[in-house]
Amino acid sequence: MLKGKGQRSFEEVWPDMRIIVLKLLKQETVSQVEWQDLFYGVHLVCLWDEKGAAKIYDCLRNDVVEFIAHAQLKVQSQRGEHALLTTYIIEWRKFFTQSSYLPLPFRQLEHVFQSKTSSSSSGCSASTSASSSSTSAASTSAAAAAAGTSSATASSSSSGSKKNPTEDSIVRKLMLDSWNEHIFKDIKDRLQESAMKIVHAERNGDAYDAQLVIGVRESYVNLCSNPEDKLQIYRENFEAAYLKATTAFYRLKATEQQQANGVLAFMKYADAKLREEEARAKRYLEPSSYAVLAQTCVKVLVGDHMNTIIAECAPLIKEYETDRLNLMFRLLDRVPNGVDPMLRDLENHIVSAGLADMLSASEIITQDSEKYVERLLELFKKFSALVKNAFNDDPRFLTARDKAFKTVVNDTSVFKLELPTGIQNRGVKYTAPESKCPELLANYCDMLLRRTPLSKRLTSEQIDARLRDVLLVLKYVNNKDVFMRYHKVHLTRRLILGTSADSEKEEDIVEWLREVGMPADYVNRLARMFQDIKVSEDLNTQFRNSTGRHDAINIKILNAGAWARCSERVSVSLPLELEDYIPDVEEFYKKKHSGRKLQWYHHMSNGTITFVNNFGRYDLDVTTFQMAVLFAWNQRQHDKISYENLRLATELPDPELRRTLWSLVAFPKLKKQILLMEPNCPSPKDFTENTLFYVNQEFAVVKNGKSQRRGKLNLIGRLQLSTERSIQEDNQSIVQLRILRVQEAIIKIMKMRKRMNNATLQAELIDILKNMFLPSKKMIKEQLEWLIEHKYMRRDDDDINTFIYMA
């Protein structure tokens, strides 16, 4: 129709074009011919009229603005949020849809404007060819759109991987900017306000229409024509309004809730609301806003009430209210450093509850290692369950548990192991009391590894589990060297008396100790004992085969280096029955080995004797010292023998004789004793030269309150491995060893670093020694002084806190 008349100038063409433009704006039906005419018209104007493009643009703007003014009138006339929003959204959607169609016929304007503004760009021909091809592309897609296909599909299919062709078009920009300018700016406050009223209604549980809020949000997002920041209008207006409304709403509600229901109920409320708002945000906000909304909610629901919430923490821990603690943990963990006060509360609780528990049972547990270890483990399990259930085994809480449990384990107030004062040769005074925990752990280990009622009651798996428990507690013990010392003593006893419940388990635990990081030289020493005992068993077999007449004797000839480093021997005059064997054994040994000397350790040897009296016949397991004492009566069965005469007969040193006699007149838990005394003495130190002892002819093994005529009895008790003096020396030797280790470690560090300040040196030192013991500041200081005095190192002349290694 246009073509036929051959019209060319803008003034000639525009009135017809305008009719189509207005139809498009109003979403009225446009025929395919009209649609194509529009393209052609624009093409003609741009081709023949130099200023045609600008003229089209201006007229188009006038029409768009006029159309918008009309729409605004419609929207503004609405009363009430609902009507306002509904109308706005309808008008906006219409307009927005058209903003995808309308620009298409005007694509050519862009090329005209572009080539004008960027006249410096490369070649004219290139841009022309490009424009013609894109024009044809636009016209096909326009045809498709006019044929009724949705514009979105059409435009996206034509754009391919590139941008939507209309998205950055100037006509579209013109449309959106005009909308922004002429309608949005005037009513956006009303829009937001209305939308937030709907959200508010929703929060209060009233009826609401979510689609309206969503529609408003979409209009904000789509309205933006800034290609750099497409969410600018949305963020600066909608998001800001949403955050503000959220804060205002919950600031009020939080106070209300706390006043009405208390803090604990409020925590539940806060938790529920945080989740609710998270879900709501997904409906009403763009994904880019989720994080900031969450922050806002956390602040108003948790952060602003930190102090009130934390005040509840300690009481909840005390009551093991794990569910509520878990809730509190989840809430506070959303606030930076929010859980720190909870960590402190947990630590304080474990220390004070742990110590209180141990102290309340101190009477029993300091005496009974099984009860002690069980109590500790019970505490540990209780605290661990708390950390698991309340704090999901969060590493920060596990660390707090470990730190606090360490304090409990190493606490000295329940009992104290006094290490001796005054080590002479290095001028050290060391009096710090130590926890008895490592000793009791070792005792408990012994009960599990030895044939005892406890180990007989348990299955192998149960024993393994308990040994693992011991290692678990051991992890928290500062002075692992003390544990190893006691463990070695117990192992020595078990190997010498052959009382291990399971020799495989014995060796397993050595490897376990290695695995948990016990120092290699301690562990190696244990391994060496196992190997040596096997060598000794072979030797015993050979000895018994070599003579054939020594049924009553077994020998253990051990490597002194592995077993008896600092224990002293005790002399005793053996009964003839025993004495007879000695030359045979020594003769045999001399044939097997050379360059070796043998020393008899009679305080370790033991045996079984048969005791016959008026009442019955009994097998007694006894130490060699007990044997020496009892055999004194073989020549004078019914005599009363004085202490002095027993001393002459046995030649035992005074303390050993007292202890041995005491074990025969007052063996623990024994109804009838082997020996009787006259006069009765309350303790071994009350024996005098003239105290008389005689064999109890009425002795009997008593079972279930009845005297038995036959029976076995073990009188060895805890085999004495060392004399009283060497027990003292043992305690000293541990301090000596520690001093040596500290010195070694300092030298090792200094040799490597050459120069070092005090603080770093101490830190490294503690790190090196931590698997054995925790050196005290005092001990470190004294050893540093000693090393300086002996010229292993010196202080820096300019800085007394810096040490320099001297080769």
Added chain:
Amino acid sequence: MDESENSMDKQIDDNDGTKPEKMFTLKKWNAVAMWSWDVECDICAICRVQVMDACLRCQAENKRDVMGRQDCVVVWGECNHSFHHCCMSLWVKQNNRCPLCQQEWSIQRMGK
């Protein structure tokens, strides 16, 4: 209850005739002794380790298993000074004199 006690009485009566003279008789004796090298000085002057322990070299080579081994033995010279055999065999390659008294080294006996 009475019955069981009666049966016990019978048993002991049976035994009365063979009742041994002594009240206490030995049934079993487990005698314990420690051996050590018959040396004047506990410490090997070459490696500064106790002669009862394996020498430094043997300890380093077999960290874990050597501890119970018996083959790091002691050797005595005519001068009666003693060392780890391992240590001394290396020493004499450098200097055929006793490190302690400077007498010419000749082996008097070996530990076994």
